[in-house]
Amino acid sequence: MKSRTALVADIGGTNARFAISDIDELTIEHFAAFRCDMFPSLQAAIKAYLDCIPHRPSIAGFAIAGPVTEETVHMTNLPWSFSRKDLCQASGAKYVHLVNDFEALALSLPFLGPHDLRKIGGGDPVDRAPKVVLGPGTGLGVAGLVFSPSGWIAIPSEGGHISFAAEDADELSLIKLIAKDEKHVSAERLISGPGLVRIYQALAETRGVAVGPASAPEIVEQALHGEDRLALEALGYLERWLGRFAGDMALVYSARGGVYLGGGIPARVFDPSEVTAFRLAFFHREFQSKGRLSSFLEPTPIFVINALDAGLRGAAVALSQAEFLS
Structure with a gap:
């Protein structure tokens, strides 16, 4: 042929x-x-x-x-x-x-091998069960993958633009500061590279700390290397909110075949040379914190796409x- x-x-x-x-x-x-x-x-x-x-x-x-x-x-x-x-x-x-x-x-996803992926949680994927891939970069992308008699079918979405819900008073005050006069705060506004910059700037404002312009990669590196406590706090918010969003999407797609994190941010912040069990615990706690469905999500495998x-x-x-x- x-x-x-x-x-x-x-x-x-x-x-x-x-x-x-x-x-x-x-x-x-x-x-x-x-x-x-x-x-x-x-x-x-x-x-x-x-x-x-x-x-x-x-x-x-x-x-x-x-x-x-x-x-x-x-x-x-x-x-x-x-x-x-x-x-x-x-x-x-x-x-x-x-x-x-x-x-x-x-x-x-069906064509990625072990060297293309890094497992960061959960059990083994259920054969032919739905999968979901998501990830923060410049935006926040989401898509599902379901099996059919004719093979795997991708389900595109614009799920990154769903409304983001705060879970406590501290989150609400921070999001109000980020949102200012905007009528809609999407998940993408917070869980993305630009979102990390917004979180960092809002935290600086609440702490009364003067900070200069900083890009998302700069904030990530400062946080990972322990050079800036404010950067570390901002990255902590992004990691927790990413875990919450990933858990939501796992429920939407019933993703027993796995949750796959794409984009440059997860590959960097969950790099095995940088990530700690303490920081991963924040992500996993938010991922599984779904009330009566927490036990449903516990065995869901979570992978970072390296390729x-x-x-x-x-x-x-x-x-x-x-x-x-x-």
Whole structure:
């Protein structure tokens, strides 16, 4: 059978990853990653990548951070918009397939091996039980994966935009300070890289501490290295709230097949060289604290996705299943 080679891309709010893939073998070659803020558009990023490689595949699959249901796609956390026609012209492909980035991550799950994952809790996955993948980065993505007679089916969502509920007076006062005049506080507003910055700044304001501008990666590193108690406290809030949100999503999908944490933040803060049992305990306590359903969640396995190319593999899976290729 002739191999089907494609351009695949995983476009987030911060990084744009590209590769060439045999979508039947799910190979990843010519991997490259760029910061999105280096380019005025996705089309420019595509051109920069293709200028570096000798391939010009006739098909392409893009995993996009945001809804991909309309003809013109507007990325949620990036000022980029484009149509499939725009991407065909930029890539030279005859056909372009678009999928939500966390839908692509969900599709990659059955193809991830032990070296791609790091288990941080729970028991063993139940065979063919639903799975859920979620993760904070520039935004907060969520998708499910369910088994059917025809194989695994990804369930995309915009679950990161659900309303966030405070559980005590301290949380409520902090969230009010972060929200200010906004009418809606979503989970993504708090459980994300920008959310970590908001938490850090709000804590500084409540403590009467003057802090300079700091990015999410800087706050994470200061917290992990014990350089800033305020950063450590802010990261603690994010870890607890991530655990709470992950537990909610595990209930929504009945995810006895596992909860999978994607994105750059979990991979860094739950790195085995950095994470402590004490800090993981906060995450697990919030994950399982679901009243009468706490015992239901206790055996649910939780994994961190280490593989940088998981989204690319998922884009290749989505493309291989596209109707035009069947």
